[in-house]
Amino acid sequence: MATKVDFQSLATDVLKLVGGENNISSVVHCATRLRFVLKDRSGADEAAIKRLPGVITVVESGGQFQVVIGNNVPLVYAGLPASLTADAQGKNEQSGSGNFLGKAVDIVSSIFAPVLGAMAGVGILKGLLAVAVVANWIENTSTTYQILYAAGDAFFMFLPIILAITAARKFGASVFTAVTLAGALLYTQLQAVSVLVDGEVQKMTLLAFQQAGNDVTFLGIPVVLQSYTSTVIPIIIAVWVQSLLERPLNKFLHESIRNFITPMIVLVIMVPLTLLTLGPAGVWLGNALASVLQSAYDFSPIASGILIAMLWQIMVIFGVHWGIVPVFINNVSLNGFDPLKAACFPAVLSQAGAAFGLFLRLRDQQQKALSGSAALAGIFGITEPAVYGVTLPRKRPFVIAVISAGVGGAIIGATSTMVYGTGAPGLLTLPIGIDPSGANNTIGWLVAGTAVSFVLAAVLTYFFGMSAEDIAKDKATAKPEPAVASAEVAGAAVSQELDELELNAPVAGTLIPLAEVADPVFSSGKMGDGIAIMPTSGKIYAPCDATVKVAMKSGHAFGLRTDTGVDILIHIGIDTVALKGEGFTPHVTRGQEVKAGDLLAEVDLELMAAKGIDSTTIMLLTNSAKFRMDFLVTPREVNPHTQVIQVRPAQSTATV
Structure with missing residues (x-):
């Protein structure tokens, strides 16, 4: 049974643990979080705040110390001193503040996080193909192999186009203009064009034309062409500059011509500029970063293996690992x-x-189940449940895991183990350690180093991972297997109320998995399960019949509750609380009953894009643990009449 939270006491505790009223420059709240701007970050006890009943987690982003509460955040905010909440109305939220490293990590993570699933998938596919070749199940000269390899290799060949999409979303640039810009970079090396060679017209790519010793110029300026397939940094820099160019153009040009004149001007400027300067500079920067790390590895492979293995999970916790992923x-x-x-x-x-x-x-059966599920997720490369839910809170297991990782890293470094693909490290991605050419297979050492780390961490944690006090506490709280009667009764109660509920998309646009949302609180599922949509329309509709329980004055978020007890959160955009209602027109108020398809709000998507705000709209069931959810559509275009989620009572655990 969930602990009942006293929201006034919770507000008092949070205020104390962030350093008191004197340590707060400002505090506001959005639909789910208290957003503090602190004078002295060291004055906040993050770990203690996370342990408070009613607190989901703590997130630091853009200079804000964000305490995630959930739907009850207005009640906690109301419990803060009036001097703070009144002052917040007149203060500008400093959502754009933060140090350079924090901003850089936020940018890189936002660009790469949405593509990691596909990247891991193609990495596994290429690894499995390598296994098939080594085992003589398939010939690498067969057309079957070539077709499957194309499925795995296309991601990397067209990586600039893929990153153009996520970079445009992050920087608030036009996605389709960014994709065209990336395509132009690849066009110079993939598409044959008519050129003069020794006075004769021949068909070849511009890159091949230059490599043959001919001059490539733009308005008389020499252009040094590069191969841009699989590159990372050039397109990110180019899309950032594109966003800087688009904003003043969108403000200057009349709306009757803006939608087609702005892309034309941007492409006319950006394609030559990128080929002349930004592209070569980006390639040079990427090679320089790789060269520095490679030099460190060449100096001492063993030391590099130990350091990367021991520091990797620590870097993940602070988010700085994104600087190395590229x-x-x-x-x-x-x-x-x-x-x-x-x-x-x-x-x-x-x-x-x-x-x-x-x-x-x-x-203790509850802690045992938590550890078991976290271990299983970790084996497949998802370490957040293990780190945040199990090892880090207990400290000793986390330290043991870091030391054990160092042992495996030493083995991998000493044997010059390589990987030949990318993807989140885990059991399914081990095949990326197979050399497709078969010339330098070190997959055995990759498996050995990884297995040693796993086994060593498990054994050492079993014997030394708990203090005497922890062991005594575990024995004291250990209980026999809990009866399922109460769960059955609860399930029956829900079944009587809820038979089946179908939720429509709240907005027209492109449906994307929740895991691709560039906000860890939503993408992790901590707030509940659901979907996200990249909107193409600014009209937000009710997904079903419900009562409005939360209606933010800013118009960027709404909480709905059905008469069967399903709680739905619709959050328009990421960090849109910073707009303070600008561009939002709410059409409903708290307590109002709505029908499926009723207009909840309107939002100015062009304004959000101009301000660099991510417009991704999220629809969650904040009490999704009580129900079973079936997702009715895969990522594609949807409209407010498209049924996207089916909600049913949770399956009973009773044994018949």
Whole structure:
């Protein structure tokens, strides 16, 4: 049974743990979070805040210390001193503040996080193809192999186009203009054009034309062409500059011509500019970063393996690992292999091993189940449940996992183990350690180093991962298997109220998985399960018949409750609370009953794009744990009449 939260007491506790009223420059709230701007970050006890009943987690982004509460955040906010909440009305929220490193990490993570699933998928596919070739199940000269390899390799060949999409979303630029810009970079090396060679017209790519010793110029200015397939940094820089150019153009040009004149002007300027300067500079920067890390590896492979393996999970916690991810991708793209990413496998699997060790050691059934599920997720490369839910809170298992990772990293470094693809380190991505050419297979050492880290972490955690006090506490709280009667009764109660509920898309646009949302609170599912939509319309509709329980005055978020107890959160855009209602026109108020298809709000998408605000609209069931959800459509275009989620009572655990 959930603990009842006293929201006034929670507000008092949060205020105390962030350093008191004197440490707060401003505080506002959105639909789910208290957003503090603190004078002294060191004055806030993040760990203690996370342990408070009623607090989901703490997120730091853009200079804000954000305490995630959920639907009840207005009640907690109301419990703060009036001097703070009144002052907040007249203060500008400093959502754009933060140090350079924080901003850089936020940018890189927002660009790469949405594509990691596809990247892991093609990495696994290429690894499995390599296994099939080594096992003589298929010939690498067969057309079957070539077709499957195309499915795996296309991601990297057209990586600039893929990153153009996510970069445009992050920088608030036109997605389709950015994709065209990326396509123009690839066009110079993929598409044959008519050129004069020794006075004769021939068909060849511009890159091949230049490589044959001919001059390529633009208005008389020499152009040094590059191969842009699989590159990372050039397109990110180019789309950022594109966004800077689009904003003044969109403001200057009349709306009757803006939609087609702005893209034309941007492309006329950006394609030559990128080919002349930004592209070569980006390629040079990417190669320079890779060269620095490669030099460190060449100096001492063992030391590099140990350091990467031991520090990787720590870097993940602080988000700074995103600064290295592009280097991994760059190495594989340019060289076909990477010696650095291999050391990440022990780092991930050691956390899973530590969680497994606790699973074997613990007696408390609830903690045992948590550790077991976290270990299973970690084995497949998802370490957040293990780190944040199991090892880090207990400290000892986390330290043991880091040390165990170092042992595996040393093995991998000493044997010059390589990987030949990318993807989140885990059991399914181990095949990326197979050399497709068969010339330098070190997959055995990759498996050995990873296995050693897992086993060592599990064994050491089992024997040394709990203090005497923890062991005594575990014994005291251990209980026999809980009866399922109460769960059955609860399930029956829900079944009587809810038979089946179908939710429509709240807005027209492109449906995307929740995991691709560039906000860890939503993408992690901590707020509940649901969907996200990249909107093409500014009209937001009710997905079903319900009562409006939360209606933010800013118009960027709404909480709905059906008469069967399903709680729905519709959040328009990421960090849109910073707009303070600008561009939003709400059409409903708290307590109002709405029908499916009723207009909840209107939003100015062009304004959000001009201000660089991500317009991704999220629809969650904040009490999704009480129900079973079936997603009716895969990512594609949807409209407010498209049924996207079916909600049913949770399946009973009774045994018949």
